[in-house]
Amino acid sequence: MNSLSRRRFLKITGATFGAAVAVSSLSEVVKGAEKVEVKTGKKVKGIQKIPTYCDICFWKCGAIAYLKDGELWKIEGNPDDPLSEGRLCPRGTGGIGAHFDDSRLKAPLIRKGPRGSEEFVQVTWDEALNYIAEKMKKIKSDFGPEAMVLFSHGVGGNFLKHLMHAYGTPNDTAPSFAQCRGPREVGFELTFGDVIGSPERTDLRNSKCIVLIGSHLGENMHNTQVQEFSEAIEKGATIITVDPRFSVAAGKAKYYLPIKPGTDMALLLAWMNVLVTEELYNKKFIEKYAYGFEQFQYEIAQYTPEWAYIETTIDPEVIRETAREMARYMPATLIHPGRHTSWYGDDAQRSRAIALLNALMGNWGKKGGFYNPTSVNIPKYPYPAYPKSEKGAADNPNHKYPFAEGEKLSTGLREATLTEKPYPIKGWFVYGTNLTQALPNTQETINAIQKLDLMVVCDVVPSEIAGYADVVLPESVYVERYDDLNNPLFREGFVSLRQPVVDSPNDQKPNWWIAKKLADKLGLQEYFPWKDVEEYLDTRLRSAGLSLPQLKEKGVIR
Structure with missing residues (x-):
């Protein structure tokens, strides 16, 4: 099947015929499409400033949205927020485009042709949610609740995760994890007993030497x-950049090492060889915290800079000089752990090597290295206990991947759908992730979808995965909705709020509303006892001695 273009799908989403109308071909839908009327509400004259936090990427920077005469005008960083500190990247400042995007999904759709045929009709929210609820009830009756899977990305998926756990499935997954920071987290947890997290616990502003290997700051x-990173450069930090190409960071570096692609591990081993054989490592740290150093010392002896030169094409003396430079500034030397760490198949081991190199610097919990993060303690909402799954998760049967226990494996759940082992998977709910592009091997994803009894896609714009959906649900973009609290581990504890700045222009709904309404239709009302999301947020905040009105004012409490 050809992929679904944004332009073609937009024409479908603009169609205003009801569910009773006979299904039309795609060309007929385009010809008869009309624009859904934009909602109009009370608009305030003058300039308004409303704090929120960004959703264009996973960083969740605090932002200030400006309205001019009731219309969204611009977005800037929130100076009270410790993540943005008053600044946004170009993505963040361009966030107003999410609201005004002409290609947005505008109303719920139900598939009327074969799956993948891209034949949809517009329906009401009640019709769409009734369809989903009936299918989910049948799946639960025939196969058990574990037969439903949620693929989600971002904080917006929290209420849907809660719904799926209340339904009884343990199978929820973030497809980004294994392709992004999953190997890194496994490598660091195996080495230090803890993960790097997001945002990363790197004390870059106080680093005196920063090594970038596979990281494009x-x-x-x-x-x-x-x-x-910019602050460290201004303070005179030494930058060592390893990259096959001359990157932006390479232009700021004292040492630029143009490595042969795919040989990072050899360089890491050679650096450790120099530090150990020349006794430049942090001996106090290693003696206090390390186990098995003697075995490590014996093993690393064979990986000399001369050996690494054959692999990497980097001069042995450059390898030695840069290793000595790292040792000169330890423990304020940071070998950056990177992100998007899935490369060549040995990614967890490469991350372990980066972790070991940092350990030789003795920088864990040290200024200029990895800080010990903290957070504001905000209790969870007092929900009833979730039903216990009898079958367990389907992503990693028999612990095939013994170190991948922190997050569910998206490819594992896809494999379970294809093979029906360890049990059948019959329903996918996809939120905010384009699975045909996010997971490797697109054809396997398509083959798995064809085995489903229910496929739901909830997103803000058309995507390739939406072309295979049974039901498409249009979500409000982040400037139009509340989401759950942002309360990450960071160098200082804080909590920030995403709140609606403007109304959704068409028939889009926020994720919390979708989850709550679907819960009602599934008979799971006890898991959504709050009247609306404001009550939910205020309940959580007041249990920590805070309140929603207090947080709405500035958008962040630190």
Whole structure:
């Protein structure tokens, strides 16, 4: 099947015929499409400033949305927020485009042709949710609640995760994890007993030597990291950049090492060889915290800079000089752990090597290295206990991947759908992730979808995965909705609020509303006892001695 273009799908979403109308071909839908009328509400004259936090990426930077005469005008960083510190990246400042995007999904759709045929009709929310609820009830009756899977990305998926756990399935997964920071987290947890987290616990602003190997600070959009990296450069930090190409960070580096692609592990081993054989490592740290150093010392002896030169094409003396430079500034030397760490198949082991190199610097819990994060203690909402799954999760049967226990494996759940082992998977609910693009091997994803009894996609714009859906649900974008509280582990504890700035222009709904309404139709009202999301948020905040009105005023409490 050809992929579904945004333009073609937009024409479908603009169609205003009801469910009773006979299904039309795609060309007929496009020809007869009309624009859904934009809602009009009370608009305030003048300039309004409303705090929220961004959703264009996972960083969740605090922002201030400006309204001019009731219309969304611009978005800037919130100076009270510790992640943005008053600044946003170009993605963040361009966030107003999410609200005004002409290609947005405008109303619920139900498939009327074969799956993948891209034949949909517009329906009401009640019709769409009734359809989903009936299918989910049948799946639960025939196969058990574990036969439903939620694929989600972002904080907006929290209420849907809660719904799925209340329904009885343990199968929820973030497809981004294994392709992004999953190997890194496994590598660091195996080494230090803890993960790096998000936002990363890197004290870049106080680092005196920063090593970038597979990390493109200055080109990615990790706001806090880029700000702190710039601050370190201004303070005179030594930058060592390893990259096959001359990147932005390479242009700021004292040492630029143009490595042969795919040989990072060899360089990491050679660096450790120099530090150990020349006794440049942090001996106090290793003696106090390390186990098995003697075995490590014996093993690393064979990986000399001369050996690494054959692999990497980097001069042995450059390898030695850069290793000595790291040792000169330890423990304020940071070998950046990177993100998007799935490369060549040995990714967890490469991350372990980066973790071991950091350990030789003795920088865990040290200024300029990895800080010990903290957070504000905000209790969860007092929900009833979830029903216990009799079958357990389907993503990693027999613990095939013994170190991948922190997050469910999206590819594992896809495999379970294809093979029906360890048990059948019959329903997918996809929120905020384009699975045909997010998971490797697109054809396997499509083959798995064809085995489903229910496929729901909830998103803000058309995507390739939506073309295979049975039901498409249009969500309000982040400037139009509340989401759950942002309360991450960071160098200082804080909590921030995403709140609606403007109304949704058409028949879009926020994720919390979708989850609550679907719960009502599934008979799970006890898991959504709050009247609306404001009551939910205020309940959580007041249990921590705070309140929603207090947080709405500035958008962040720290």
